Amino acid sequence: METGDLRSAEVEFVERIGLMSEEDGLPRIAGRIMGLLMLSEEPRTLDDLAETLQVSKASASTNTRLLDRIGMVDRTSRPGDRRAYYRIAPDALERSLERMRRRTQELVELVEEVLPEVPSESARARGRLTTMVRWHRFVLQELTSLQERWEDDDE
Amino acid sequence: METGDLRSAEVEFVERIGLMSEEDGLPRIAGRIMGLLMLSEEPRTLDDLAETLQVSKASASTNTRLLDRIGMVDRTSRPGDRRAYYRIAPDALERSLERMRRRTQELVELVEEVLPEVPSESARARGRLTTMVRWHRFVLQELTSLQERWEDDDE
DNA sequence: TTGATTGTTCAGTTCGGACTGAACGAGGTG
DNA sequence: CACCTCGTTCAGTCCGAACTGAACAATCAA
Known part of the structure; x- marks a missing residue:
């Protein structure tokens, strides 16, 4: 799991994307998820997202589902792994x-x-x-x- | 003063514009003011706006100033009249x-x-x-x- | 079966922006 | 001067969305 803390420039980026998303009518956490996934080389699991962003798993779940519904993120999977891996939707x-x-x-x-x-x-x-x-x-x-x-x- | 209550289709329009504005990050009342001014043949005073939209004068003042600042409405005036008359900015x-x-x-x-x-x-x-x-x-x-x-x- | 793991949902709390009432300021009029 | 009118601002309230903890599936493993 490619967890690990973010560097300060990355934190800053994620927060700014979160704020911009709010102006767009999306929850701030949804924006932070987008920001983090933009920077991520590999897709991330729900727990990874929650931990890295320091939000509850409930929020991570609600917001990934929202982003999935509006087509901004994709759920992907890996063989032999029950978890979902989220990434920015290619489109x-x-x-x-x-x-x-x-x-x-x-x-x-x-x-x-x-x-x-x-x-x-x-x-x-x-x-x-x-x-x-x-x-x-x-x-x-x-x-x-x-x-x-x-x-x-x-x- | 071109006050008078709005017809139901107009009320509906004003409310819908208000809701759409909210998604844009503008206060709902600012949106309602925009909606009302779109429909208005003549510019309207602050009191007129407040009364027609049934909001406080304070809200009308705050939101017309906001809209003026971002260039969405214009303040106009008439000779021998101290009041400001608001209209949709031409641009x-x-x-x-x-x-x-x-x-x-x-x-x-x-x-x-x-x-x-x-x-x-x-x-x-x-x-x-x-x-x-x-x-x-x-x-x-x-x-x-x-x-x-x-x-x-x-x- | 019991016990993890993964994810969703729901009740309840928190937090911040929107809105209001009231006080105030700035001008005008008598 | 006193007394309007017009508009702004500020302190405080209210309301709703966002967020969380906890309970709850669902699925898999031992």
Whole structure:
């Protein structure tokens, strides 16, 4: 088990990723797990994660499951070993973008739903909302093409 | 003062924007203010916002100031009137993108700082981190070009 | 069977940000 | 001056998410 304490620069990195994740709406521990796994040469077990990050096994379990569910980490395994080994999902970056796209899409739908309710006398409001829809649709489309270009370029 | 209660579809919209903002790391009330101002034909005073949203004036004040600071709303004024009138900043959409760019930039710097600390034996980890930097740099650059294309296209 | 090992779930606590009431400051008006 | 109006700030409360300990599967081994 590749445990061992982290060096101070690594601790710092893990904490900063934890804080950034919080701003993203993920629990801090989930972020710390991501940070640690980014730095890890080998996948890590639940106990390893809990011990290295000094959090309870319950938290480690809850948060790895969360990260697994949203596709940010993968569970892997080894022959003759009952434990699960967690690693950063190979497509984690794409998943992040995917999450962003979904959020943008949600906003577009929300605005489109309210638009018919805004009286036609409210010309400024209607114009503003219409622009919002156009903008977010544009962003949505660009994010998709961006990803395609990356995938082409990456190989 | 263009007060008056909101219709139910509008209340629904305002609440949903409030919830989405929370996921973005903004207070719910800040989001509700954004939602309300999106729908408003005229700018609104602090008292108007507080009353319509049924929150304290203190909250309205704190959150309009927050939104003003991050450039999402504007304070406007009228002759012979001491009050401030708040509206969605005309460049609010660009500001959102700006915020996203800053966050991406921060992440790039963070990873670049930790990379030299990762031992050269950790080939997988180093490769992963390097790809992360490349990806986010790519996104950063694309977001900028995206905005330029929008601005050209918009006129 | 008993006893480890691994992981999940749940009840309860903790902690921090959001929100409010109230006091205050800064201007304006009579 | 006294008395508004408008807005900010601060101390304190409240609420909910995050986290933990402990109990509980489930699986394997002896």
